[in-house]
Amino acid sequence: MVAPGDVRGTVFIAERYDGYCCGLDGRDGPNLACAQCGRPVATRIDDCSLWQAVWLDPGAVHPVSADASPRQAVGWEDLREHRPGIPPVQPLGQWNPVWEAAVAAALAHLLAVSAGTRVTVPDGLVADTFRRALDALLPPRPPARTLALAGPGLPAVTTDIALVPQHPQTGERWAPSRAADVAPLSWDIWSYLAFHHDRRPVPGAGTMPEDARRDDPPPLTPGPFRPDWAVFLSTLARLPEVRKPWLRDIYDHVKDRPYASPF
Structure with a gap:
């Protein structure tokens, strides 16, 4: 198979x-x-x-040896050109399920390095995909740890937790130059978050006649982002930090109520 x-x-x-x-x-x-x-x-x-x-069909195919020379991995500096990223919203207006799975896996790693404290998320698409889940699963009281994107092509930032890309060929995590806890995110998702700054189109008041606005309805937009709970649990179960009582409580809560907020 x-x-x-x-x-x-x-x-x-x-x-x-x-x-x-x-x-x-x-x-x-x-x-x-x-x-x-x-x-x-x-x-x-x-x-x-x-x-x-x-x-x-074992009666119709047979194995042959592949080229023994290892495939050369694309460097971090060239990945942006080769793989520009996957859009978060599908043409019909639903969240892309690839994003739902990748964000769920990254969410498990974020919780593991959060030390059980609140995590603040920058505004924008990062907030649209991560903030709701982090706010629901972590305590709202201070102190709080900061989260920021870090990776090739971005300026160095000072943050408590760096959301870094994971190489699509090698699985390697990008290492930030400044010391910080890191949480890996699929390159295809990270790249879009880092380099696409789309603004949601909304009709501007007084700039378009009413009849023209009716002829050109605003584009479909998705509802609240929901990470894939099955991927979240599967990833969290493989992390050694899940043995900590506070994180095990989160795991058990999501397992018992997989369709509750934020899933």
Whole structure:
């Protein structure tokens, strides 16, 4: 079994598209064929109730050795050009689920380095995605620790907690030049937070006739951001800090009430 994104050189078999309500379930056998010879080689599964996967037919494929030379990782200074980031909102106006998962994982790391104290978050998209969850899970009373973005291409900042990028190829965390606790965030999300400063478009009073405003409705905007509670719990469970009583209480509370605020 391999991930669908790891498959190359295949095409769907048109007469084997059967599935249940939202995708393919492989009920008719292999539904992927070799793009060159047309032989069925694998079964793609992506129905709504099943894990997305590609099951290779052991009678149709065989392993071959890959290039032994290691792939050279892109440097931090070049990543911005190669991977500019993923927008937080999808075209239809919903929060991007990739953001919901990545922010949930980073949230677990933020709690682990917060020492159980309140964390202040800068205004903007960082606040839209992190502040609500941090305020709900940490005590509102002082003292408070500061959070700021830090990483390649940004000026050095003095902060208690640095939200740093994680390299998409190596998994390495960017190390800030100034001493601070760090919480890793997926590069694709961090890059957008760091370098995109979109302003939400709102109609300006007195600048557009009423009839024109009706013809051009404002764009859809999502509701409150909700991190993925399952990713949050899975990440938090792997951190040694979860053994601390205050953090274990948060873990148990979210596990018992996964759909309560902020999830």
